[in-house]
Amino acid sequence: MTEVVDLAELAATAGLEQELDRLAKSQGIIRTRQLNQQETWTVLGAALTRELLSDPRLSNDVHTHAPHGALVPGMAVMLLEQDDPGHARNRRLVSAAFASRAVRQLEPRIVEITRQLLDGLGERGTADFIEEFTYPMPLEVICELLGVPAEDRDPFRKWAMDISAAPSVEAMQAAAVELFSYCIGLIGAKRERPTEDLLSELIVARFDDGSALSDAELSSFAAVLLIAGHDTVTNLLANALHDLLAHPEQLAALRRDPALVGAAVEEALRFRGSAMTTVNRVAREDIEAGGVTIRKGELVRFLLNAANRDTEVRADPHSFDIGRATAQHVAFGMGPHFCLGQRLARQEATIALTEILQRFSTLELAVPADEVRWLPSDAIRGLVELPLRYAR
Template sequence: MSEAIDLAGLAASAGLERELQRLTTSRGIIRTRQLNQQETWTVLGAALTRELLSDPRLSNDVHTHAPHGALVEGMPVMLLEQDDPEHSRYRRLVTAAFASKAVRQLEPRIVQITRELLDALGDSGTADFIEAFTYPMPLEVICDLLGVPAEDRDPFRRWAMDISAAPSLEAMQKAAAELFAYCATLIAAKREHPTEDLLGEMIAARFEDGTGLSDEELSSFTAVLLIAGHDTVTNLLANALHDLLTHPAQLAALRRDPSLAGQAVEEALRFRGSAMTTVNRVALEDIEAGGVVIRKGELVRFLLNAANRDEDVREDPHTFDIGRATAQHMAFGMGPHFCLGQRLARQEATIALTEILDRFPTLELAVPPEEVRWLASDAIRGLEELPLRYARGTA
């Protein structure tokens, strides 16, 4: 068996995706080492990713079959860590909630939040756009959607970052415990005083037998939505801006035709998606795949950024091109655990890019591209900071 690769170490560079392509060509499945030092089979190729993401021999229920592989060991089971029939039963309620009035009427609020944050930047200057915009924008959206009081929002960034891109296992566990404790308090308050928001919808939702979700299920739903709905959108927006600014012809094309914003978001998702890997799955039996044997009980995850740059899918995977005839990708996964919040993420990113480029005809990196620092994470693909120079004057 080959030596496990430190994926987080590789991720601390702009060249990660090209290195993943080299590995995909030679192996297809690799061994990687996670934050807690456990080793995991990591699937790279697009065809194998499509095949195994829907394979019933791989279980998401690591709490039962491999507790050490849980997203946060010892914490409540989350929707993305369930198998059928529990997963389908729970997902139906969540799907209905995402079609609720609270979500359908969110677009004007997204626009308002975006414009307020851009107003705060002033007419010109230099700023870290992650700190000034791509972090607070989706945080405000997801907290509005869940009905989190404004005075409670400050700790959320630390919790989200320490869970998805933690500096240590201890930091991740501490953040998860604090987040779940807060979610339980929030749910108790909303049970006593019902609210018209997504979390209020989930509290009121009922299964066919008339029962509702438990406080533990609601807490896990809230935590996942915070992490997936905030942290991944933060990094998607930052990555998209970075890749547009380092590909000036593509930026110029988008400025000429702002209706391409949706296509630009799709290409950003394919080219450098922020949700780099899936959560762990566990093999329920021995599985031969990609020239290796995954033994029963071993952990498996999928490196979506590698699948989206697979040369077997397209001839030019390392070309950033917002005009692609098709930008098919797996940035939101596929199969039964396909991301429920994908429509909201696309909506936020499209609005944000449109508003930023309309507001600032002059927008450029404030440092040389080689000085931009990437997160050392084995789960999230993102930047430590995005220093930009901007101005409302003529470009």
């Protein structure tokens, strides 16, 4: 009988990546248990990940082929859970909106949000950087990007928290339903009074045939942008800070040469990416891969953190080195569903690290390293909290 790994239980440990490396050396694909207790094939190795992420025999349209594997059953989620040609058609429209002036001019606002949050830390000397900074920072950026009114941001924050830290699938789905409903109302308001934001851009965007995205598709996009764009950046920032502090020689190198911040972000993505796994895909037919047979209708996902620590790709995958020669990673996936928000995530991380290191001459963990707690999640790699001691 094939062993079934409880990924959330494993992720609650600091040694997750080393254990995945051990598993990957004997098995290219393993069976894992998800939050809702359903089992799925999970791909570990880099070569197999790159091969299968672009394999048309794996469908993202779980709503049609395996409804039990959907993020939110009963709701078609645009782009993440679509196949071509519909996916390609919608992606072109959304890609154009991501290149709009509303997105290009967001950088000064990201800097402003970052500085305001760091100002809020004051002179206390210690703080949980997740609660005080890495959680609110990307959430405010997403709200700016979508044009969420200031008076609506408190419930928006609550839905984000309920979705990212839900104790059960049912609680997550309930919060998602409320979020989808709110987004429908927001879209209606922007149809009447458009503003300079991504959602307004998408409302007026048109396909070649003159048609537009439906309210349901727009709402799906807005909700997924919040869920995917907020949680992943929150934990990317926290993981990057944690790993820089755990490797003081790397932090010192970055302080000496701030131009290395881009390389530091890329190494943080490779070393301990926050988007640990992809969304579920479903096999359209039987597939022989990694020494196993994936049967038609079975769920498949990709453990990106395992692929990025593959010894066949780099000889020292468990070392954190911001000066490492540029090497491809799959922290944002690859193939047709390569993350559309990757540029924004990199931008947020680069600004955040730059501002933090300029602001604080001293930055260190406020608890012993072995007391740092990791999230018991089967999808997100992150910390429960990040208590830091800091000084100007």
